[in-house]
Amino acid sequence: MTLATGTPRDTRDAVLHRQHSRESAARTYARTFPIVPVRADGMTVEGADGRRYLDCLSGAGTLALGHNHPVVLDALRRTLDSGAPLHVLDLATAEKDDYTGALFENLPRDFAESAKVHFCGPAGTDAVEAALKLTQTATGRRGVLAFTGAYHGMTAGALAATGNVAVKQPLPTGGEVTRLPYPYAYRCPFGVGGERGAELSAAYVERLLDDPSGGVLPPAAMILEAVQGEGGVIPAPDGWLREMRRITAERGIPLIVDEVQTGAGRTGAMWAVEHSGIVPDVMVLSKAIGGSLPMAVVVYHEDYDGWQPGAHTGTFRGNTLAMAAGAATLRHIAAAGLAERAAVVGARMTERLTALRGELPVIGDVRGRGLMIGVELVDPSGTPDTCGAHPAAPELAARVRAGCLARGLIVELGGRHDAVLRLLPPLTITDEQAEAVLDRLADAIAEASAATTGGRP
Numbered sequence: 034m035t036l037a038t039g040t041p042r043d044t045r046d047a048v049l050h051r052q053h054s055r056e057s058a059a060r061t062y063a064r065t066f067p068i069v070p071v072r073a074d075g076m077t078v079e080g081a082d083g084r085r086y087l088d089c090l091s092g093a094g095t096l097a098l099g100h101n102h103p104v105v106l107d108a109l110r111r112t113l114d115s116g117a118p119l120h121v122l123d124l125a126t127a128e129k130d131d132y133t134g135a136l137f138e139n140l141p142r143d144f145a146e147s148a149k150v151h152f153c154g155p156a157g158t159d160a161v162e163a164a165l166k167l168t169q170t171a172t173g174r175r176g177v178l179a180f181t182g183a184y185h186g187m188t189a190g191a192l193a194a195t196g197n198v199a200v201k202q203p204l205p206t207g208g209e210v211t212r213l214p215y216p217y218a219y220r221c222p223f224g225v226g227g228e229r230g231a232e233l234s235a236a237y238v239e240r241l242l243d244d245p246s247g248g249v250l251p252p253a254a255m256i257l258e259a260v261q262g263e264g265g266v267i268p269a270p271d272g273w274l275r276e277m278r279r280i281t282a283e284r285g286i287p288l289i290v291d292e293v294q295t296g297a298g299r300t301g302a303m304w305a306v307e308h309s310g311i312v313p314d315v316m317v318l319s320k321a322i323g324g325s326l327p328m329a330v331v332v333y334h335e336d337y338d339g340w341q342p343g344a345h346t347g348t349f350r351g352n353t354l355a356m357a358a359g360a361a362t363l364r365h366i367a368a369a370g371l372a373e374r375a376a377v378v379g380a381r382m383t384e385r386l387t388a389l390r391g392e393l394p395v396i397g398d399v400r401g402r403g404l405m406i407g408v409e410l411v412d413p414s415g416t417p418d419t420c421g422a423h424p425a426a427p428e429l430a431a432r433v434r435a436g437c438l439a440r441g442l443i444v445e446l447g448g449r450h451d452a453v454l455r456l457l458p459p460l461t462i463t464d465e466q467a468e469a470v471l472d473r474l475a476d477a478i479a480e481a482s483a484a485t486t487g488g489r490p
Contacts, residue, residue, distance in 0.1 A: 216273050
């Protein structure tokens with residue numbers, strides 16, 4: 034077998050060397066996963082060296098159905114065979130009409146009945162920019178409320194709303210952002226944890242906005258993630274989300290929910306907002322909604338549709354293949370009950386990982402929703418904080434990631450200090466694959482932990 038370029042399998046190192054010499058220093062996944070994939074099916078990826086891996090990264094959540102799912106491939110082949118135009122800017126096509134229908138069929142009912150959709154550039158960050166511009170246009174305001182731990186993208190406005198300091202330091206970002214405390218039970222920003230931490234977060238937000246000397250002008254929007262992904266797989270309590278909806282609604286502040294990573298069944302519901310029952314004003318969607326191909330949209334209440342023609346454009350808003358694959362994917366997730374399946378399998382995996390904490394003290398916390406799971410690794414010999422959380426262990430996490438790769442398992446890191454192992458398997462993961470993931474992960478943690486503690490448990 035050969036690579037797509039005709040390169041023999043046994044020249045994997047040569048391909049990686051050329052990538053290193055030609056591509057930018059901003060490479061991320063390629064640095065920690067020295068793999069040259071040549072074949073992929075479902076959850077399995079085969080490298081040019083013949084090794085096979087279980088993929089628990091899934092394109093950072095893009096591959097809801099895994100690699101090369103028959104539903105996706107059939108949709109792509111039908112579209113290619115039909116002779117449909119693959120690029121027509123934002124003109125109406127049968128494929129676009131069908132995609133919009135599939136999307137609206139699967140949006141929360143109370144949201145969909147008064148919604149408009151805008152097709153953006155193919156990345157989620159552009160949809161975030163569109164959402165911010167939309168609410169700024171509608172309200173005539175400029176400021177944005179965003180949260181600690183947030184990740185919304187790498188373009189100016191989205192980066193300003195992002196919490197990660199490391200990616201913001203080199204250059205100024207656009208926009209006036211007020212940073213608010215996101216409820217993080219394990220490392221509570223108020224040092225109390227649990228439900229009380231979420232209550233304090235809500236109280237802080239409300240009092241800050243109502244304080245005439247609080248320094249916060251009426252904002253154009255609040256943007257949040259119902260489950261923070263890059264921030265460390267931190268689910269917001271449902272009650273806290275309902276409080277954010279109440280606070281913003283009472284003050285005429287549009288609420289934007291970023292569902293780029295949580296959408297399309299990932300959290301055990303088609304959309305993460307459905308767990309709390311809130312109806313946002315704007316939803317930002319990308320990743321899985323394109324059926325593995327580039328796609329991003331912003332969906333919003335029709336009352337905010339005050340844009341002039343051309344207010345937010347982009348050359349690649351009309352990706353016909355992504356629309357075909359995305360429509361097929363959304364309908365298959367709904368028809369096959371994959372969101373419900375994600376809830377069941379995710380709960381089972383989380384339960385087993387939580388049980389491991391007793392055997393492996395380096396596991397500080399296990400959390401998540403559905404098949405969006407985080408395992409935070411810590412130094413159990415370090416001094417705990419006021420909530421009992423031990424210091425983060427990023428070096429240990431990096432060793433565990435490498436140990437997983439050696440065992441044929443792809444997992445990535447995130448969260449504060451990159452100390453959280455993030456599991457994002459496809460929604461099609463089998464029971465056997467789930468057990469294999471947990472076995473390999475547990476072995477990798479135990480080995481890395483033993484090396485850290487000199488063999489002590």
